[in-house]
Amino acid sequence: xxxxxxxxxxxxxxxxxxxxxxxxxxxxxxxxxxxxxxxxxxxxxxxxxxxxxxxxxxxxxxxxxxxxxxxxxxxxxxxxxxxxxxxxxxxxxxxxxxxxxxxxxxxxxxxxxxxxxxxxxxxxxxxxxxxxxxxxxxxxxxxxxxxxxxxxxxxxxxxxxxxxxxxxxxxxxxxxxxxxxxxxxxxxxxxxxxxxxxxxxxxxxxxxxxxxxxxxxxxxxxxxxxxxxxxxxxxxxxxxxxxxxxxxxxxxxxxxxxxxxxxxxxxxxxxxxxxxxxxxxxxxxxxxxxxxxxxxxxxxxxxxxxxxxxxxxxxxxxxxxxxxxxxxxxxxxxxxxxxxxxxxxxxxxxxxxxxxxxxxxxx
Amino acid sequence: xxxxxxxxxxxxxxxxxxxxxxxxxxxxxxxxxxxxxxxxxxxxxxxxxxxxxxxxxxxxxxxxxxxxxxxxxxxxxxxxxxxxxxxxxxxxxxxxxxxxxxxxxxxxxxxxxxxxxxxxxxxxxxxxxxxxxxxxxxxxxxxxxxxxxxxxxxxxxxxxxxxxxxxxxxxxxxxxxxxxxxxxxxxxxxxxxxxxxxxxxxxxxxxxxxxxxxxxxxxxxxxxxxxxxxxxxxxxxxxxxxxxxxxxxxxxxxxxxxxxxxxxxxxxxxxxxxxxxxxxxxxxxxxxxxxxxxxxxxxxxxxxxxxxxxxxxxxxxxxxxxxxxxxxxxxxxxxxxxxxxxxxxxxxxxxxxxxxxxxxxxx
Numbered sequence: 011x012x013x014x015x016x017x018x019x020x021x022x023x024x025x026x027x028x029x030x031x032x033x034x035x036x037x038x039x040x041x042x043x044x045x046x047x048x049x050x051x052x053x054x055x056x057x058x059x060x061x062x063x064x065x066x067x068x069x070x071x072x073x074x075x076x077x078x079x080x081x082x083x084x085x086x087x088x089x090x091x092x093x094x095x096x097x098x099x100x101x102x103x104x105x106x107x108x109x110x111x112x113x114x115x116x117x118x119x120x121x122x123x124x125x126x127x128x129x130x131x132x133x134x135x136x137x138x139x140x141x142x143x144x145x146x147x148x149x150x151x152x153x154x155x156x157x158x159x160x161x162x163x164x165x166x167x168x169x170x171x172x173x174x175x176x177x178x179x180x181x182x183x184x185x186x187x188x189x190x191x192x193x194x195x196x197x198x199x200x201x202x203x204x205x206x207x208x209x210x211x212x213x214x215x216x217x218x219x220x221x222x223x224x225x226x227x228x229x230x231x232x233x234x235x236x237x238x239x240x241x242x243x244x245x246x247x248x249x250x251x252x253x254x255x256x257x258x259x260x261x262x263x264x265x266x267x268x269x270x271x272x273x274x275x276x277x278x279x280x281x282x283x284x285x286x287x288x289x290x291x292x293x294x295x296x297x298x299x300x301x302x303x304x305x306x307x308x309x310x311x312x313x314x315x316x317x318x319x320x321x322x323x324x325x326x327x328x329x330x331x332x333x334x335x336x337x338x339x340x341x342x343x344x345x346x347x348x349x350x351x352x353x354x355x356x357x358x359x360x361x362x363x364x365x366x367x368x369x370x371x372x373x
Numbered sequence: 374x375x376x377x378x379x380x381x382x383x384x385x386x387x388x389x390x391x392x393x394x395x396x397x398x399x400x401x402x403x404x405x406x407x408x409x410x411x412x413x414x415x416x417x418x419x420x421x422x423x424x425x426x427x428x429x430x431x432x433x434x435x436x437x438x439x440x441x442x443x444x445x446x447x448x449x450x451x452x453x454x455x456x457x458x459x460x461x462x463x464x465x466x467x468x469x470x471x472x473x474x475x476x477x478x479x480x481x482x483x484x485x486x487x488x489x490x491x492x493x494x495x496x497x498x499x500x501x502x503x504x505x506x507x508x509x510x511x512x513x514x515x516x517x518x519x520x521x522x523x524x525x526x527x528x529x530x531x532x533x534x535x536x537x538x539x540x541x542x543x544x545x546x547x548x549x550x551x552x553x554x555x556x557x558x559x560x561x562x563x564x565x566x567x568x569x570x571x572x573x574x575x576x577x578x579x580x581x582x583x584x585x586x587x588x589x590x591x592x593x594x595x596x597x598x599x600x601x602x603x604x605x606x607x608x609x610x611x612x613x614x615x616x617x618x619x620x621x622x623x624x625x626x627x628x629x630x631x632x633x634x635x636x637x638x639x640x641x642x643x644x645x646x647x648x649x650x651x652x653x654x655x656x657x658x659x660x661x662x663x664x665x666x667x668x669x670x671x672x673x674x675x676x677x678x679x680x681x682x683x684x685x686x687x688x689x690x691x692x693x694x695x696x697x698x699x700x701x702x703x704x705x706x707x708x709x710x711x712x713x714x715x716x717x718x719x720x721x722x723x724x725x726x727x728x729x730x731x732x733x734x735x736x
Contacts, residue, residue, distance in 0.1 A: 017462055017736040051678065073679045093679055094632040096643070096695050099380055118635040121694050142635075149680055150633040150641055180677070269457040270513040272481040272505075278513055280459070284710055285735055288651045314543070315414065315706060316436045316456055317512055331484050332459050343678060347647055348710075350733055370713055370733075372648055373380040 011360040013353070018267040018334060019281035021349040025356055027261035028243060029061075035225060035242050036066040042229035047071050047090055047218065049240030050081050052343045054368030055352065058243065059084030069112075071238045075100045076371030078107055083367075088112035088138075090218065092176065092238060094122050094150060100373065101125055105133035114138030114216075116176040118151045120163050123170065130169030139164050140176040140216060143203055145196045147181040154199050158206035165212055174214030175203060178238075182224045183293050184252040193224060197231050204233045223252040246342035247301050251294035262352075263303055263336040264345065266318060268329045275323045279335060282313040286337070287344035303336040305329075310337065374723040379716060381630040381697060382644035384708065388717040388724060390624035391606060392424075398588060398605050399429040405592035410434050410453055410581065412603030413444050415706045417731030418715065421606065422447030432475075434601045438463045439734030441470055446730075451475035453581065455539060455601060457485050457505075457513060463736065464488055468496035477501030477579075479539040481514045483526050486533065493532030502527050503539040503579060506566055508559045510544040517562050521569035528575055537577030538566060541601075545587050546656050547615040556587060560594050567596045586615040609705035610664050614657035625715075626666055626699040627708065629681060631692045638686045642698060645676040649700070650707030666699040668692075673700065 013022065039046035048062045049071040059070050059081050069088040072078045078089050089111055095101060104113060108130070115137060117123045123139060130137045141160045144151030152160050157175065165172035179196050182189045200217070207214050220228050220237025222245075228237045241248070244262040245255045264286060266279035286299055299318070302308040308325035310318060318337070322329065329335065339345040346352065347369055354362030376385065402409035411425045412434040422433050422444050432451040435441045441452050452474055458464060467476060471493070478500060480486045486502060493500045504523045507514030515523050520538065528535035542559050545552045563580070570577050583591050583600030585608075591600045604611070607625040608618045627649060629642035649662055662681070665671040671688035673681060681700070685692065692698065702708040709715065710732055717725030 017460070019735050094641075094694075096630050096632045097380070118633055119694060122632075144636065148636050148639070149677070149682065150635055152635050267459050269459045269485075270481055272513055272515050273507060273511050276511070278457075281735075283650065283652065283707060284733075287646065288653075288707070289646065290651075314512070315710075319512065331457075331482060344646060344651070347678075348733060349735065370647075370711060372382050372644070372712065 013265060013355055013358050013360055014334070016265060016353060016360065018265050019285045020265045021345065021352045022263050022265055022336065022355050023244060023352050024261045025354045025361060027259060031242055031245060031259060031261060032062060032065050035239060038226060039237060040066055044228055044234070045236040047236055047238050048243065049092065049238045050368070051077065052240040052243055052346065054080070054346060054366050055364045056081055056083040056367060057364055059086060062243070074371050074373060075103050076373050077368045078104065078113070080368040080371060082107055082111050086111060088114060090114045090116070090238070092116050092178070094118060096122055096125065098125070098129065101129040105129050105135050108133065108135040108137055112138065114140060114173055116140040116142040117164070118142040118160070120160065123164050123167055127167040127169045136169060136171055138173040139170040140174055140218060143175055143177045145177045145179055145199050146192065147178060149178070149180070151177060154203050157203045158210040161207045161212050161214070162210050172212060174216035174218065175207065176218045179219060179221055179224055182221065185224055185227055185254065189224070193227055193230060200231060200233055222249055223254045225254065241342060244342045247338050247340045248292045251291060257301070257338070260338045262342045262345070263338050264300070265334055265336055268331050268333050268335065271329070271331055275321060277320045277322055277329050279318040279320060280316065281337065282315050282317045284315045285345070285348060286313065286318070286339045287341060287348060288313055289341040289344050291340050300337040300339045303338060376628060376716070376718060376721050376723055377697070379628060379723065381628050382648045383628045384712040384715045385626050385628055385699065385718050386607060386715050387624045388719055390622060394605055394608060394622060394624060395425060395428050398602060401589060402600060403429055407591055407597070408599040410599055410601050411606065412455065412601045413731070414440065415603040415606055415709065417443070417709060417729050418727045419444055419446040419730060420727060422449060425606070437734050437736060438466050439736050440731045441467065441476070443731040443734060445470055445474050449474060451477060453477045453479070453601070455479050455541070457481060459485055459488070461488070461492065464492040468492050468498050471496065471498040471500055475501065477503060477536055479503040479505040480527070481505040481523070483523065486527050486530055490530040490532045499532060499534055501536040502533040503537055503581060506538055506540045508540045508542055508562050509555065510541060512541070512543070514540060517566050520566045521573040524570045524575050524577070525573050535575060537579035537581065538570065539581045542582060542584055542587055545584065548587055548590050548617065552587070556590055556593060563594060563596055585612055586617045588617065604705060607705045610701050610703045611655045614654060620664070620701070623701045625705045625708070626701050627663070628697055628699055631694050631696050631698065634692070634694055638684060640683045640685055640692050642681040642683060643679065644700065645678050645680045647678045648708070648711060649676065649681070649702045650704060650711060651676055652704040652707050654703050663700040663702045666701060668698070
């Protein structure tokens with residue numbers, strides 16, 4: 011099928027670019043002896059998780075129990091739930107899954123750990139546990155000086171296997187001078203954490219971190235032995251603005267149709283916040299909701315739910331009603347979550363259709 | 374079922390508040406002899422469309438063909454597709470629907486109208502058509518001076534029934550002094566448009582406009598005889614900030630669980646942009662992603678996909694891990710689109726579960 015036969019808006023993924031992205035990260039991880047455990051929230055598709063495993067990923071990462079349930083179909087040997095799972099019903103579902111695939115969870119407090127321990131015991135399961143440490147993002151995770159204390163408590167709890175430390179350097183948006191300085195700081199914090207945990211008599215077998223913007227600097231973080239990038243499979247405008255890839259490494263774009271040219275110097279396309287998400291650009295000049303592939307000089311200035319406003323004053327070409335444009339989203343993970351399916355393309359041919367099976371799994 | 378038995382995040386709708394919102398708008402429309410044709414993109418649920426019709430709505434509005442297909446199940450006698458439908462496949466689907474329910478489409482150019490005309494003829498259907506005019510939003514719609522020309526062209530096309538004029542005053546965010554001045558300007562523009570259309574020998578039977586922020590000023594727009602508010606069924610933080618309702622008129626909130634309290638003066642809840650959308654506040658101080666019902670002094674400062682960061686420094690109470698909070702979203706339409714179902718509540722009892730059948734209908 012030719013892409014012109016697709017109803018728009020449609021999320022396209024160039025399968026060759028995706029494959030290149032996957033291979034590059036896998037080779038990097040292998041070269042530096044890092045376990046690659048991709049975060050699958052970017053694609054939410056078991057078949058793509060399977061491809062990541064085939065190329066050398068050691069396991070997969072998810073955020074929610076519903077995502078874990080979906081991603082188990084990839085055949086992964088283990089799943090890291092890199093999110094605090096709170097509540098008996100969710101933990102029960104997770105324990106049911108633990109009968110089929112090794113589960114590890116990251117926690118930042120003893121209350122949550124006790125809940126996990128209790129449900130693991132009731133289910134007769136043994137669950138891996140990581141102590142989540144805040145290395146500067148200020149989201150979840152204990153402070154570095156609390157890490158060893160938490161680790162000791164975790165290691166004592168029945169039903170749990172203390173595996174190590176988790177952290178997320180999501181505050182590093184770009185590996186420029188400031189980013190490198192921040193990474194050095196993370197490095198220093200982490201060294202202190204690992205030292206304190208070891209002094210407490212525990213060996214953190216897993217030291218799990220990593221993100222897409224800092225992916226190819228991961229070998230500079232001493233002691234980290236596992237990385238969990240997500241976005242790298244597709245990349246997006248944020249990744250380019252972070253200088254973590256080039257435009258030609260962006261595998262995903264949204265095919266949209268021009269539906270109005272009534273307002274001067276503007277086209278309106280049939281994709282807005284319901285298609286792309288309203289995530290702003292997280293770096294650079296912060297302007298725009300995506301890159302127009304056919305005319306990078308055009309600016310995606312504004313969105314409503316179904317309307318994308320594109321300023322074409324500096325566009326390289328004109329667009330008529332009914333013509334299509336491809337737009338690289340600011341944040342591809344958020345865009346994927348809005349689509350029922352993704353179309354794998356090679357050139358202008360649709361060669362795959364994947365259902366986004368993990369879409370909208372909020373619980 | 375008690376709401377504490379729901380897995381979070383869960384979208385709750387207070388059915389009594391919703392009913393009051395529906396009745397109020399229906400009574401207002403009746404009193405002022407306005408046809409009420411609610412935009413169903415806010416709820417995306419046929420059963421709620423049916424309730425709107427029972428309370429006096431004359432028909433329903435949708436944006437996409439996929440939404441029209443879903444909303445036909447409400448039993449509505451007619452559907453207005455208030456969005457430019459471009460492309461043969463979509464129009465074919467729309468014509469299939471036109472065999473069951475009267476369809477009206479709004480267009481802002483002759484190319485789109487020709488496509489609709491052609492497919493209507495092929496299907497042996499007669500479709501209502503409205504000339505879309507831009508009254509200041511700058512999104513879609515011909516300029517006011519082009520309206521009569523477009524109307525004349527539409528009226529000539531076979532398969533189409535010229536019904537009148539459509540416009541959307543979405544640039545009026547608040548009925549304050551500036552909003553009232555803008556509404557007066559819309560009024561003036563509209564008078565000119567209607568006059569020019571009539572002078573061209575056509576009677577615009579339908580003059581369709583309206584939005585939630587300006588809903589209760591609709592009777593001040595001379596010549597407008599149909600209103601299409603959407604958000605009014607649930608209301609949201611944007612509606613309150615627009616002074617178009619009070620907090621107690623907000624029927625919808627998202628029940629979230631506190632999953633981390635590790636960072637000082639902050640709680641993290643299990644709903645972020647994948648649960649609420651990342652839509653900013655469209656007025657007021659522009660700060661925050663929603664209102665914490667239990668502690669309005671808390672500030673929902675930041676989001677990632679699954680994490681909501683809430684600054685609790687000025688919160689009226691403390692929150693522990695595992696406790697739930699209800700959060701009124703900035704933009705409820707965008708939030709609804711992210712949920713598989715909505716729970717109707719009365720007090721703390723879940724009395725209804727609605728599947729969001731029109732969710733994610735992008736095409």
